[in-house]
Amino acid sequence: FIYYIVYALVNSIMCVPCLYGYASVIFSHPIYQSHINALSKLVILSSVVHQICFSIFSSLPFSIGQVQDAGLIFLSAMSTTIATTMLEGQDANDTEVVSEIVSTTIVLLGLATACLGAVLVVMGKFRLADAVAYLPLPVVGGYLAFIGYFCLEAGVALCISHPIMKPSDWGYLFDDKSLLLATPGILAGIFLTLVSRKCSNEAIL
Numbered sequence: 001f002i003y004y005i006v007y008a009l010v011n012s013i014m015c016v017p018c019l020y021g022y023a024s025v026i027f028s029h030p031i032y033q034s035h036i037n038a039l040s041k042l043v044i045l046s047s048v049v050h051q052i053c054f055s056i057f058s059s060l061p062f063s064i065g066q067v068q069d070a071g072l073i074f075l076s077a078m079s080t081t082i083a084t085t086m087l088e089g090q091d092a093n094d095t096e097v098v099s100e101i102v103s104t105t106i107v108l109l110g111l112a113t114a115c116l117g118a119v120l121v122v123m124g125k126f127r128l129a130d131a132v133a134y135l136p137l138p139v140v141g142g143y144l145a146f147i148g149y150f151c152l153e154a155g156v157a158l159c160i161s162h163p164i165m166k167p168s169d170w171g172y173l174f175d176d177k178s179l180l181l182a183t184p185g186i187l188a189g190i191f192l193t194l195v196s197r198k199c200s201n202e203a204i205l
Helices: 002-026 030-057 070-085 095-125 131-135 137-160 167-174 175-197
Strands: none
Touching: 002 030, 002 070, 002 137, 030 070, 030 095, 030 131, 070 095, 070 137, 137 167, 137 175, 167 175
16 A cells, blocks of 8 residues: 555656646747646646546556647647637737636636547447557557657746747857756756666666
8 A cells, every 4th residue: 555655756856847847838828827826736636636537437457647748739739729819809918818828728628638538438439449549650650759749848948947848049048047947958858868768776766
């Protein structure tokens, strides 16, 4: 029992920083920055619910509830599109407009996620998951690579406290202060990547 408790604690310590990064990716549009603290907590809460449901209802005895980054691109694109569409002809500094955008985004993302869950349940029920095998390998590889870029982008944005939404935003790193803030995060990411690839010891992993 103690083994499971220790593993759960380690899993939580690893997941919480990742979830803050996920929140930064999903709500990358500048309009969300005034509410990013509450939105980050909402992402963590939804992830906790997901992990609990997965751990309780999974038919696999060795299942581990852990949120992954596979849907970040879609959630980010949806939240950015909602914000951009609702901001047309509106004042971005109007607190009422910001509140409407944030609330609309939360509701629509929740509904979209629920619909996706229903589709996955149907696919599992009728054993339609094999259809994924027909996706070309370059498509899957490109999608996964783009997720990695999104995570890097969000991590650097968290370090320097500036949203990075387009390639030109990487110019923030030419500022001495921003570069100083980003360097520890980048080095830590490189170190953890090397450790996960080169080390096989269970304690280290």
